[in-house]
Amino acid sequence: MRGLTPLPPEREAALSGLYAAASGAARRRTLASFAVVAVLALLAGLAAEVRPLVFAENIGKFTAYLAQIWPPVGLEHPLEDVRAWYWGLPKWLALLGETVLIAYLGTLLGGLAGFALSFVAAANLVRSPIVRFLAKRFLEVCRTIPDVVFALLFVIAFGLGPMVGVLALAVHTTGALGKLFSEVVENIDMRPVEGLSASGASWIETVRFAVLPQVLSNFASYALLRFEINVRGAAVLGFVGAGGIGQEFLAAIRNFYYADVSAILGLIILTVICIDLATEQVRHRLTGSEEAR
């Protein structure tokens, strides 16, 4: 390989000076943003009462806690141990079923409300800016207030029980899905609408055959994603008395029934991962069929 031809010295000095200036500016900017993040972290640490010493001292407690809730299953008679560990399986499975059903109903009701409101909030379908503004703000409020807060309010209004969980999830889901749906509606291709209108379709037929096919797979995909999130949320709604497995789990933690904690936690994690995988499969098929078109 031939050596590189060296640049004339004055040219090289000018170029390397420019390079140093350019990289120096980038480096200063990086350092400055690091400094800002560090200062913010320090302030946040003060606000959140972070005590690294307490953490270092008590990290042993974390491992000890994990050791305590570790499944009490020995090698000598593992089957009996597992049976004893999951002594409450029928009850827990029923509660888990209730949890999934709460998430399902909450997602369905919230999805339907979000579906209706998304057309009102979409810029390409509603001309009146006031109506659109109101719909958007309403969705924002539903989205920002956490489902647990709705559940706390609804428990007082409707009484304890899984119905409260359904309604709380439904309101929160309306906000979350309504926003996503309206973004989908705003991005549709308007040409099929014109085409159908040109071949003699009524307004309802146009919406049914030109708008719905474009948005339906996206809507279903978002709704499935939300269902997955809602299952996770429904599992803790029982903490405030809104049904599902949360109440049982909170009791196990508060009363230090260590084996129960790990048993119920294992069931929750298993359910969430199963639903996660199942919805992922369905969503891949939905988006796949859309790409194939």
Add this chain to the structure above:
Amino acid sequence: MSAARSETLRAEARADLARLRARYPAQFRTDRAPRLRVVVIVCAVIGLAGFGAWQFEMSPARIFNGLGRLGTFAVLMLPPSPEGQFWAFLHALGETLGIAFLGTLTAAILAFPVALLAARNVVPNPFAHFAVRRGLDVMRSVDVLIWALIWINVVGLGPFAGMLAIACSDFGAFGKLFSEAIETCDRRPGEGVVASGGSALHRIRFGLIPGVLPVLASQVLYFFESNTRSATIIGIVGAGGIGQYLTELIRVLELKQVAFLVLMILATVAAIDWVSTRLRRAIIGPAAR
């Protein structure tokens, strides 16, 4: 223009519908099989919903009674006022923001090296990839409130437990998102670095990180925003922040203060939303060009 044209075409088509039907029978035929599938799916969805409603005793009477009481609550909420507790609320809000910020930051810093392990194009070992992914899934599927309960046992009541809870549940989410971002990034800069004599470490530092960092930063900002929302409820189990006040005040039906707190949360989240949208655009902008 095109709308007007489609209107005239539409009128023509309507007048000529019978002949069109005779000429293109295939286009006017109903497809039985897909329609049957749709009917079955809709029936299943409605059936399950009906079963759930029956199971949960969601009678219209109950719902109307509850709605009536909610209406009373709405009246009691007006006008929203802090009733002298403004500074306490502001302090709690600061605590909430601190929890969200530090929790997100900790999770992001810890998740980054793990995400490299979980990315197929950095560590080609499928076993490491599978093990790390499943571990992240487990962390992700435990809700923030459950993490908070666990950490309260370790560091005691207070916002520190909340911060650790957010860090733990986000760690799982970030690990997954980051590793997906790393896997989809452009591999050519890395190949260039290797071809000009760089080591594997150089490839990651100069070929991979500059490409993915803006994407990761924007995801972190997005999570900070959503964590501010979840940090507001973490106080329900005693892990600090504004949730503690919110729970107590709802339980004793001090609804004016509740409404004020909710307004404070809405304003804060809107402000963070605005700032983080700006920042995201600033970060993503140069990379997209």
